[in-house]
Amino acid sequence: MTNIWYIVGFLIAGISFVFLTIGASWLITHRNRGDVHKGLPYESGIDTYGDTHGRFGLSFYIYALLFVAFDIEVIFIYLWAIIFRADGVDIGALFLAMFAFVGVLLLGLAYAWRKGVLAWR
């Protein structure tokens, strides 16, 4: 259980380090408000037009979906890898089980590949 508290403690220490530095920077920097052009986003020197949070390519979403599928698979594979050489396990059956599991996922990847999802558009 102490591992959890190590992580939480380190998180608190790191975040306070960041905010102390940003705070120290805030104390010594020079600030002024400027005119309306100072607050404009920098888009190569012309005034911004159109909707910034508008539409963007669907391919980002498909990559995210593929990522979720494989990332969850990885958690299973890690547990499998840890018990692979433990005492009293049938190593052959374990190997075949993972072969089938990854095979199904590879079929999915092959389908996505065939459909042309992996090509960047």
Added chain:
Amino acid sequence: MTAMARSFSRLTLGGKILFTLGPILFLLTIGLVLLIAIAGKPIVDFLATNIWLVRFVVAATAVLLMSVPTAFLIIYMEMKIIALMNLRIGPDRVGPFGSLMSVIHGLKVLAKEDFSPTGADRLVFTLAPVAVFMSTIMALLVLPFAPGLFGADMNIGLLYLFAVSGLSVVGLLMAGWSSFNKYSLLGGLRSAAQVISYEIPLILSVVGLLLLAGTMSLNQIVVKQGGWFWNWYVFQQPLGALIFFIAATAEANRTPFDLTEADSEIVAGFATEYSGMRFGFFFFAEYVNVFVVSGLIVTLFFGGWNAPFPWPWPITLNIDPGSLGLGLLFAILIVPPLLILALAAPFYLGRSSMPWWQALIIGFVLFNLLVIVAITGWAFVSWNWVAGLMVFLGKSYLFVFTFVWMRGTLPRVRIDQLMGFAWKWLLPASLLNLFVTALALVVVNK
């Protein structure tokens, strides 16, 4: 109030730092003295019973403070080495060979105006660099620097490390979305797509190693690679090491995979609207990440803090200074001046144009270097953690140099090549590596 603010803004940078730091340090000292005077005894008793707390606080502070000079050193390496590769001189004004240039850069960023654009989501805009920086720095908690020198030895170390470093995607997306800039949004989405695509081969390439090691604790993985250098996992997992290296380069957003801040295409990607210290933290995180990735490659595949051969650690030197008695005092009085004179003599005699005091200064500097080398060598053979730390840092900086070298040499890849390479080549290759390793283990065990 306005007069005070105006006169404050006229101070130089050093004056501003001293003017604000002085009162804070003064108040902190008074508070600490009061705290010790009022509640000293119970606090000491509590800490003595919970010694792990003291150990953890020291480790966390050391890791956080260590990241600052690490980033400065890598930035300097990048400036100087790439300059030498391009046949330029590079930084040469501040410090010896310009080595303090990156410190000056850091101070400059600290003193710059921290500005957020009008349309930005202020809260998310401020938290984005924090998220990116934290996801990098959290990895240092489990990295074993030397025998007995690590933040925490977790049994899920590797899984924790990948989980934490995967969170940087959230920070990049936050930065891209909250900046209210089309380039930032595009850069943030691009870097998210790149980082999540290369995360899969990165994680899968280590599974073969996990099959061999049977543990996820980084400390145990390093211990299992002890002895001669052919025990390092790179010789049993060459394909895994190669995939890990390529995917780690893409994870750290280094050339040839630095699409996220491709300045010739999308200005500066997600960091376009950032300035001042919040911008500084993005780049702080990037350079610490280079070190983390190098340290991780060394830990997993190149034996961590193990030397390439079985080193007879630790050697105990039986020196008892007390047995010399008064002679010790004379030695301390006489040996340093004599050594300085001996070191200065060749310069004075060999170069007739040199005045005697310049030769003496050179002799003094050389003597100090000699003493530093002697003390380091003594620590190296006496404590195995000093030697382990030096071996680990030496190997890590070799990989840092490789990353800098790649930046000085390779051109940037195109984004369709980048994504296709991750999904069509690296992912099948890492699965192949996994199955070959598992099959070999099954054959060996049957």
